[in-house]
Amino acid sequence: MEVLEAIWGLLAVALLAFGLYCCYVKYVHLKYDYIPGAPRASFFFGHLPYFWRKLKNKEVAHDLFIQWAEEHGPILRINYLHKISVVILSPEGVKEYLMLPQYPKDPDIYSMFFNIFGVRFFGNGLISDPNHERWRKQRRIMDPAFSRTYLSGLMGIFNEKAEELMKVLEEKADGETEVDVMSLLRRVTLDIIAKVAFGLELNTLHDYQTPFPRAVDLIAEGMTKIRIPFFQYIPWNRKKVKEIQDSLRLLRRTGEECFERRRKAMLNDEETPLDILTQILKSEAQEGGCDYDSMLDNFVTFFFAGHETTANLLSFTIMELGRQPEIVAKLQAEVDEFVGVRRDINYEDLGSLQYLSQVLKESLRLYPPAPGTVRWTGTENVIEGVKIPANTALNFNTYVMGRMERFFKDPLIFNPDRFGKDQPKPYYCYFPFALGPRSCIGQIFAQMEAKVIMAKLLQRFEFQLVPPQRFKVLESGTLRPFDPVVCRLNLRNPLGF
Structure with a gap:
């Protein structure tokens, strides 16, 4: 009898808690329901079922925002459980919330990447740290190493690693061999960041089965798995979870060894590589030191x-470009004019390759790998005539704004001329590297790297996509091509090299 009474008591408490939670969810709904938005799919899950359906069908969930913006306007309410976020697809809102420092990153969203399955991942690094003062100190230490002036002195490494890729491609450039270009690009960019940033020779372009690149792939998989509720507690997932945890530990252990070796070398006045790590450690000494865990967080980041x-x-x-032969012809003409048959591309050449810059910008408009960012507002505001309450998470999405007719004519057409010198600038509706004080520290690095690799590729090869190639986007943490980018290659001018 006493056991039954205890069970009924627990059940009553659970029902009371459930009822109170329902009331709280309803209270939150009433607080935000004046903000436009699509009808909720569920009282509890709000709009989440729409996104789950998209992801299940391997479609881009962000496309929902384009549809909803057309129906409900540029300020959209998103419900999920007892939480609300507001999607802002307005240049006015982008300017207000991204350009000013008083709006930090949303701690709830970015805390998801503090660790993966209990092992520290991004931690309090530059991407994820919501504390503005702590972030600002880190950024002050890191900024000199990512300046255009400093990176221009590392062009030799960019050329060296890109040239290794060209040699691999030349061996396959017979017009018949099918080359998984996307896989090779993932390898060479890993080699480049390792050498340019930390003086490490990973050699993944030639051997991708070594522990480090394998660890990076597993961590990428982990970023998608943490979004699956209770994934780590399901017995048959334990092996995968352990592999991901071990991979995170390997990255951090490598970072510790790298920092210690370099610090020791600098203390002993030994010759050190002129890379990003050396500059970071010099800046760290000048700024009075930085939290060691945060340094490792940034190594992983x-x-x-x-x-x-x-x-x-x-x-x-x-x-x-596989379906844009006229654009390819213009690009090759530009590379031929400013680079010719030289193997090394100079820093000055990058500024001359204006049409290549336009092509890369247009690619980032249609296909930004990092589609958006999230901020937190502690104060009430009004954007596009809609009141934004205090203590609200705000979503900004360059993928969505880049595909809206309101901001770009014929948005689904790939047209690099949009970014020509005489064209109006797309203010506050195009931000593939974010905007303002928390814009991506690595944007100059990425643009230099992409230009060097693309210029060499256009200089050396003709390429054709191997069908079937679906020109779709896959959402997997970042945005990437749905299909592997497989090409057949031919040398453009074998006598010139």
Whole structure:
């Protein structure tokens, strides 16, 4: 009898808690329901079922925002459980919330990447740290190493690693061999960030089965798995979870060894590589030191984000150029004019390749690997005539704004002329590297790297996509081509090299 009474008591408490939670969810709904938005698919899950359906069908969930913006306007309410976020697809809102420092990153969203399955991942690095003062100190230490002036002195490494890729491609350039270009780009960008940033020779272009690149791939998989509820607690997932945890530990252990070796060399006045790590450690000493865990967080951040997004940008660009022969012809003419048959591309050459810059910008408009960012507002505001309450998560999406007719004419057409010198600038509706004080620190690095690789590829090869190639986007943490970008290659001018 006492057991039954205890069970009924627990059930009553659970029902009361459930009822109170329902009331709280309803209270939150009433607080935000005046903001336009699509009808909720579920009282509890709000709009989440729409996104789940998209992801299940391997479609881009962000496309929902384009449809909803056309129906409900540029300010959209998104419900999920007891939480609300507001999607802002307005240049006025982008300017207000991204350009000013008083709006931090949303701590709830970015805390998801503090760790993966209990092992520290991005931690409090530059991408994920919501604390503005702590972030600002890190950024002050890192900024000199990512300046255009400093990176221009590293062009030799960009050329060296890109040239290794060209040699691999030349061996396959017989017009018949099918080459998985996207896979090779992921390898070479990993080699480049390792050498340019930390003086490490990974050699993944020639051997991708070594532990480090394998670890990077597993971590990328982990970023998608953490979005699956209770994934780590399901017994048959334990092996995968352990592999991902071990991979995270390997990256951090490599970072510790790298920092210690370099610090020791600098203390002993030994010759050190002129790379990003050397500059960071010099800046750290001048700024009075930085939290060691945060330094390791940034090591992991640079490795992961520093190769994935650039590889995806290059893959999307080659995918699109595969159906744009007129654009390819213009690009090759530009490269022939300013680079000719020289193997090394100079920093000054990058500024001359204006049409290549336009092509890469247009690729980032249609296919931004990092589609958006999230901010948190502690104050009430009004954007596009809609009141934005205080203590609200705000979503900004360059993928969506880049595909809206409101901002770009014929948005689904690949047209690099949009970014010509005489064209109006797309203010506050185009931000593939974010905007304002928390814009991506690696954007100059990525643009230089992409230009060097693309210029060499256009200089050396003709390429044709191997069908079937679906020109679709896959959402997997970052945005990447749905299909592997597989090409057949021919040398353009074998006598010139």
